Amino acid sequence: MLHLSPLPSIVDFTRLLGAIASMKHYSQVITLIKQIESFGISPDLYTLAILINCFCHLNRLDFGFSVLATIFKLGYQPNRTTLNTLVKGFCLQGNIVGAVRLVEEMEKNGHEPDAVTCGMILNALCKIGKTDMAIRLLRKMEEGKFKANVVLYTTIIDNLCKDKLVTEALNLLSEMRSKGIQPNIITYTCLFQGLCKFGRGKEATTLLNEMVQRKIMPNAPTFSILVDTLCKEGKLTEAKVVFDVMIQRGIEPNKVTYNSLIDGYCLQNKMDDAVKAFKAMVERGCSHDVFSYSTLINGYCKNKRIDEAMRLFHEMLNKGVTPNVVTYNTLIELFQKMQACGQPPNPETYATLMDGLCKNKQIVEAIKLFQGIEDKTLGNNIVIYGILIHGLCNSGKLSAARELFYSLPTKGLQPNGLIDETSELLEKMDGNSWLLQHSETSKAIKYLKIMVDKGFSANATVATMLVDLLSSNQVHKNIQELLHKFVKGF
Numbered sequence: 001m002l003h004l005s006p007l008p009s010i011v012d013f014t015r016l017l018g019a020i021a022s023m024k025h026y027s028q029v030i031t032l033i034k035q036i037e038s039f040g041i042s043p044d045l046y047t048l049a050i051l052i053n054c055f056c057h058l059n060r061l062d063f064g065f066s067v068l069a070t071i072f073k074l075g076y077q078p079n080r081t082t083l084n085t086l087v088k089g090f091c092l093q094g095n096i097v098g099a100v101r102l103v104e105e106m107e108k109n110g111h112e113p114d115a116v117t118c119g120m121i122l123n124a125l126c127k128i129g130k131t132d133m134a135i136r137l138l139r140k141m142e143e144g145k146f147k148a149n150v151v152l153y154t155t156i157i158d159n160l161c162k163d164k165l166v167t168e169a170l171n172l173l174s175e176m177r178s179k180g181i182q183p184n185i186i187t188y189t190c191l192f193q194g195l196c197k198f199g200r201g202k203e204a205t206t207l208l209n210e211m212v213q214r215k216i217m218p219n220a221p222t223f224s225i226l227v228d229t230l231c232k233e234g235k236l237t238e239a240k241v242v243f244d245v246m247i248q249r250g251i252e253p254n255k256v257t258y259n260s261l262i263d264g265y266c267l268q269n270k271m272d273d274a275v276k277a278f279k280a281m282v283e284r285g286c287s288h289d290v291f292s293y294s295t296l297i298n299g300y301c302k303n304k305r306i307d308e309a310m311r312l313f314h315e316m317l318n319k320g321v322t323p324n325v326v327t328y329n330t331l332i333e334l335f336q337k338m339q340a341c342g343q344p345p346n347p348e349t350y351a352t353l354m355d356g357l358c359k360n361k362q363i364v365e366a367i368k369l370f371q372g373i374e375d376k377t378l379g380n381n382i383v384i385y386g387i388l389i390h391g392l393c394n395s396g397k398l399s400a401a402r403e404l405f406y407s408l409p410t411k412g413l414q415p416n417g418l419i420d421e422t423s424e425l426l427e428k429m430d431g432n433s434w435l436l437q438h439s440e441t442s443k444a445i446k447y448l449k450i451m452v453d454k455g456f457s458a459n460a461t462v463a464t465m466l467v468d469l470l471s472s473n474q475v476h477k478n479i480q481e482l483l484h485k486f487v488k489g490f
Contacts, residue, residue: 010036014047026054045071049082056089064089084117091124099124115146122152126159134159150176154187161194169194170203182214189222196229204229217249224257231264239264252284259291266299274299288319294327301334309334310349317356328357328365336372347381354384358391366391382413 013036021029033043033051043051048071055064064086071078083106090099099121103113118141125134134156142148153176160169169191173183188211195204204226211218223246230239243261246253258281265274278296281288293316300309313331316323331353350369357366370388385408392401 010041010044010047013041014044014050017047017050021050021054024057026057029054030058045076045079045082048076049079049085052082052089053085056085056092059093061086061089061093078111080111080114080117083111084114084120087117088120091120094124094128096121096124096128096130115141115149115152118146119152119155123155126155129159129163131156131159131163131165148176148179148181150181150184150187153181154184154190157187158190161190161197164198166191166194166198166200183216185211185216185219185222188216189219189225192222192225196225199233201226201229201233201235218251220246220251220254220257223251224254224260227253227257228260231260231267234264234268236264236268236270253286255281255286255289255292258286259289259295262292262299263295266295266302269299269303271299271303271305288321290316290321290324290327293321294324294330297327298330301330304334304338306334306338306349310352313356314352322360323356325362325365328353328362332365332369332372335369347384351381351383351387354387354391358387358394361395363391363395363397382408385413 017029017032020032029050033047036047037043048067052064052067055061055067068078068082068086071082083102087099087102090096090102103117103121106113106117118137122134122137122141125131125137138148138152138156141152153172157169157172160166160172173187173191176183188207192204192207195201195207208218208222208226211222223242226242227239227246230236230242239261243253243257246257258277261277262274262281265271265277274296278288278292281292293312297309297312297316300306300312309331313323313327316327335350335353354366354369357363357369366388370384385404389401389404392398392404
């Protein structure tokens with residue numbers, strides 16, 4: 001636009017800037033306004049209001065007030081929207097006192113606050129946990145010339161539920177209805193979540209029926225909350241009914257819904273039903289996540305169906321779903337129980353779990369698992385040693401890796417291919433220290449490249465020498481990048 005002749009008006013530029021600001025590209029807007037000014041185009045009141053908004057969102061309220069001063073210098077009078085933007089800036093910082101003072105100054109200068117002004121302060125009070133003050137503000141608004149709306153009531157109801165004051169939230173629901181303010185789906189969902197979270201499932205079901213009677217159709221999050229609560233209370237039949245109703249009404253269950261149902265079945269050892277729900281999830285276009293897998297793996301483990309648990313664990317890894325702490329803890333706990341009963345899993349199963357732990361940087365858990373089986377017949381497995389030694393190296397724990405490697409002969413174990421490779425690299429790590437000390441930089445770099453490709457990082461001695469080498473500025477740029485990668489992992 002700046003290259004057009006004649007140049008567009010400031011009104012056209014302001015429309016564009018407003019659109020960019022609505023996409024939250026605040027820094028870009030500030031830069032563009034500076035460019036516009038450099039072409040001799042003076043911003044108008046609306047342009048400056050957009051600039052204030054951007055500064056407030058970037059937590060630079062001080063710059064926002066500087067722009068306000070410019071507005072006054074140019075002879076403009078800020079409108080209510082501009083002043084509300086500054087109030088919002090205070091609220092975004094959690095500075096309620098500053099916001100209230102600004103509102104008082106607005107009133108002194110003939111700028112009456114509106115429902116938007118009060119709503120921002122009320123919302124900010126709720127965010128910092130001052131729900132009681134928010135309610136007092138609501139009362140003051142209603143006593144004055146402002147009419148409260150569903151958004152303000154819903155904001156307070158949501159915070160009352162989060163503060164465990166669900167009964168008070170229900171009372172506020174009744175109050176807003178008595179004043180002719182109709183709750184919306186968000187209002188009901190907040191109450192729903194509060195009731196379900198604190199074990200008031202029956203009241204939640206009653207509320208659901210009320211929603212339907214008032215022609216407010218529950219959405220996926222609302223249904224999911226109820227399904228989850230019923231499953232946790234062991235009411236699987238009712239949960240399945242709600243699930244089916246959800247589908248009948250054309251509302252697709254989401255991951256939360258399916259995971260809740262799977263968890264409910266697993267809690268009651270109904271593994272066949274859990275598997276059906278697990279399969280139905282994909283059939284209806286909803287992909288499995290770490291919670292889906294972990295829940296079903298946990299169910300299998302509790303039923304001592306270790307083969308199915310491990311099959312699912314393999315599937316999880318193959319599909320690129322990263323296991324979480326729950327997944328690993330579940331399998332480790334099962335292995336420990338089986339071992340205590342004299343029925344330890346086979347070495348292949350242990351190796352799979354150990355490999356998963358190491359690859360997902362859960363090296364502490366891998367060491368704990370290894371310590372539980374070491375010095376037993378199962379522990380004298382070269383594959384398991386190889387996996388752990390390699391994992392220790394990749395985690396930068398080279399001393400522990402060396403110690404474990406050099407202990408192999410005392411256990412009657414011979415290195416395999418993986419351990420041979422690891423041993424070679426450990427030696428090269430030691431060798432790099434010697435090569436760097438004796439200015440054999442090119443050879444050292446050759447081995448460093450191998451180590452970077454393998455995911456190794458430097459030990460203390462090598463790292464110190466590499467830092468010195470980088471500081472000397474005597475190496476090629478490509479080599480500098482390689483050294484940075486290697487030292488970064490230290």
